[in-house]
Amino acid sequence: MAGWEAVEVSDPDRFRSVEGPKLLYGTGPVAGAFQIIPQGLLERTDTNPVEPAMSVVDTVPVLFPGGHGDLSYDPVAGAFFLLSRYEEYGPVPRDLHGRPLTASLHGARHGYLHRPVVDEWLYVLAESWRRQDPRLPALRRTYTQTATLDADNGAMYLGRPPWRSAGGAVRDLLRGNLQRVMDRAAVLLGSRPDPYAVHEPFLALAQLNGAAAIVNFLVAPHGRHDHAIALGTAHMQGVLRLASAKAEVGLHPSYASVDRPGQTKAEKQCLETALGRPVLRSRQHFLRMHLPETYTQLAALGIRDEHSMGFHDRAGFRAGTCTPFPFFDLRSGEQTALTVHPFAVMDSALCYKLRLSPKEAIAEACRMADAVRHVQGRFVSVWHERFLSGYGDEQGWEVVAPTVLEHARP
Numbered sequence: 001m002a003g004w005e006a007v008e009v010s011d012p013d014r015f016r017s018v019e020g021p022k023l024l025y026g027t028g029p030v031a032g033a034f035q036i037i038p039q040g041l042l043e044r045t046d047t048n049p050v051e052p053a054m055s056v057v058d059t060v061p062v063l064f065p066g067g068h069g070d071l072s073y074d075p076v077a078g079a080f081f082l083l084s085r086y087e088e089y090g091p092v093p094r095d096l097h098g099r100p101l102t103a104s105l106h107g108a109r110h111g112y113l114h115r116p117v118v119d120e121w122l123y124v125l126a127e128s129w130r131r132q133d134p135r136l137p138a139l140r141r142t143y144t145q146t147a148t149l150d151a152d153n154g155a156m157y158l159g160r161p162p163w164r165s166a167g168g169a170v171r172d173l174l175r176g177n178l179q180r181v182m183d184r185a186a187v188l189l190g191s192r193p194d195p196y197a198v199h200e201p202f203l204a205l206a207q208l209n210g211a212a213a214i215v216n217f218l219v220a221p222h223g224r225h226d227h228a229i230a231l232g233t234a235h236m237q238g239v240l241r242l243a244s245a246k247a248e249v250g251l252h253p254s255y256a257s258v259d260r261p262g263q264t265k266a267e268k269q270c271l272e273t274a275l276g277r278p279v280l281r282s283r284q285h286f287l288r289m290h291l292p293e294t295y296t297q298l299a300a301l302g303i304r305d306e307h308s309m310g311f312h313d314r315a316g317f318r319a320g321t322c323t324p325f326p327f328f329d330l331r332s333g334e335q336t337a338l339t340v341h342p343f344a345v346m347d348s349a350l351c352y353k354l355r356l357s358p359k360e361a362i363a364e365a366c367r368m369a370d371a372v373r374h375v376q377g378r379f380v381s382v383w384h385e386r387f388l389s390g391y392g393d394e395q396g397w398e399v400v401a402p403t404v405l406e407h408a409r410p
Contacts, residue, residue, distance in 0.1 A: 001122050001323050003140025021129065021136045025076055034129040037067025041077035047089040047330050052081055054110050060120050061112040070128060075121035082107075082118055082320035084328050088291050097286050098258070102313050113316035114368070119323055119375035141323075141376035145369070145408045147211040147401075148307060148343070149202055149383050150252055150283065151243075152218055152228055154236050156196040156391065157187040159229035180392070195391035199239050202388055202401070203246045209405040213247035214307070215239075216283050219270045220254030220263070225286065228252075231274050240274055250281030250307065253298075258288040261297045268301055283307040283382075292329040299327075299338040310343035310382065313353035315368050317342060322377030344368040346382035347400060358396045362403045369408035379408045 006023075009015040015022065016030055024033040041050065041064065055065040055073065063078035080086070093101040107113040122139070130136040157165065165188065172180040186192040199215065206213035217240065218228035229236055243249050251271050257264040272279050282303045284294065289308055298306055306327070309319050319325070319342050327338045345368050350361035365381065372379040383401050390398025 001119065001141070001321075001325075002126065004137060021133045023129070032133070034132055035069040036071055036074060036076060037069040039064040039066055039074040039077050041074075041080060041086075045333075047086070049090040050081065050086060052078065052106065058124075060124060061110065061115065061117055062121070063106075070132065071125065075118075075125055078121060079118045079320070080328075083325050084330055085291055085319060086330065089330055097288055098290070099287060099312060102311055105318075107316070107318075107320065112320075113311075113314070113318075114371065116317045116320065116322040116371060116375055116377055118319075118321040119377050123375060139376070143373050143376045143379070143410055145209070145211045145379040145381070145405070145410060146214065146341070147202070147206040147209075147381055147383065147405055148214040148216065148250075148283070149199070149385070149388075150216045150218070150285075151199070151239065151385065152252070152285070153196050153385050154218075154229040154233075154239060155194045156385075156389070157184045158194045158197075159233040159235040194235075195389045196385040198385050198388040199242055202383065203242070205402055205405055206247070209409040211405055211408070214250050214281060215243035215247050216250040216252040216281070216307070217243075217271055218252040218254065218285060219267050219274075220257070220285075223255065225255035231270065237274070244275060248281060249275055249279060250283060250305075251279050251303070252283055252285050255285050255288060258284060258290060258294055261293075264297065265301055268303075278302060281305045281307065287312050292327075292331055295327050295338050295340075296329060296332075296336060299336045304337060305339050305341055307341045307343060307380070307382075309340050310346060310380075311349060312346070313349050315345045315349065315354075315364050317344060322372040322375065322379065324378065341378075341380060343380035343382050344372060345404070347384055347387040347397065350400075351387065351394070351397065358400050361397075361400050362407075365400070365404040366407045369404065373408075381405070381408070 022033040024030050024035045025038060029035055052063040053065055055062050057072060062073040064074040065072060087106055088100055093104045095101055102108050126139055187194050203213050219231045220226040251268050253264045253267060268279055282298060287308050311318055321342055324339050324341045327336045327340050329336055345365040350356045369379045386394045387397040388401055
């Protein structure tokens with residue numbers, strides 16, 4: 001996170017003889033070393049529930065307070081607790097989709113989910129250490145933003161089998177929604193664009209505002225929770241070509257894939273065949289995942305960048321950070337080849353869960369972007385076709401992404 005090159009020295013005599021800035025994570029003081037007193041978490045070899053003590057130091061929420069080192073708390077243990085998602089290995093309450101209940105998480109119960117506290121601890125550590133040793137180099141961090149789009153549908157009306165189009169029209173008619181019947185007919189007859197044809201404008205918006213863009217494709221067969229049109233349709237082939245040319249392409253593993261590892265492999269192969277190259281990125285549909293199994297399975301399939309680390313029901317920092325980090329498997333005790341990319345805001349959470357108006361959603365998302373900018377991190381946002389379209393029930397939401405991405409411009 002600091003961008004420094006560091007060497008771990010376990011031999012005490014060699015450590016004492018090292019020239020230059022030194023950080024001691026231990027109990028016996030060493031002259032010239034900045035000292036952090038361990039609070040015991042990293043000595044554990046199990047994943048039994050841990051409830052870190054909490055304090056506030058100079059307005060910054062901190063975990064594992066204690067000791068008499070150069071900091072009054074243990075940011076190493078705090079960072080490990082949050083980044084490893086230690087609490088999600090335990091018997092945390094879950095919702096009907098198997099996701100941890102956000103309100104049960106330590107950060108929610110202690111009121112710091114809206115802050116990238118791990119990054120804040122880094123700044124406190126660096127400032128305190130530099131006062132003791134001015135030779136400490138500056139942090140090498142640069143604020144950036146990434147805009148991601150989950151292609152959960154691909155289109156509102158195009159690309160559906162005739163029987164589904166007819167069934168949808170009959171349903172709208174029975175509900176008295178004549179406008180949708182007329183819209184569907186106009187789209188299918190080619191006299192107006194599909195409401196969810198937002199992919200090209202979204203990519204242009206990302207480019208205009210200096211955001212890296214990622215489009216994640218749901219390629220599973222149609223099901224209760226999987227509604228994307230088939231990847232083989234002409235419309236989706238066009239969307240895939242566009243995304244391939246102007247963004248990074250990722251997999252959006254289906255709802256059931258978290259319980260069926262073989263399904264993720266098949267979906268990945270399907271997308272790779274259509275794309276013509278390996279797929280290295282993914283985000284779970286509905287953010288469904290089990291730790292560490294989902295991450296280790298994705299890593300085994302060749303996924304290197306994973307984007308599910310965020311909340312389905314609020315804005316904030318699930319792992320306490322806005323900086324990508326390597327996933328550490330607590331059960332095997334090993335760092336994996338998978339990099340976790342936390343996101344801070346998702347449109348569906350702002351609308352459906354927090355029940356914010358578009359204006360309120362903009363304010364909340366911009367607050368998150370400002371929190372990320374404050375620590376020179378990476379602001380990652382998640383968008384969906386329906387909200388970008390502003391069509392139907394999402395009318396008015398078409399202004400949210402343009403406003404937020406402009407505010408978050410580096």
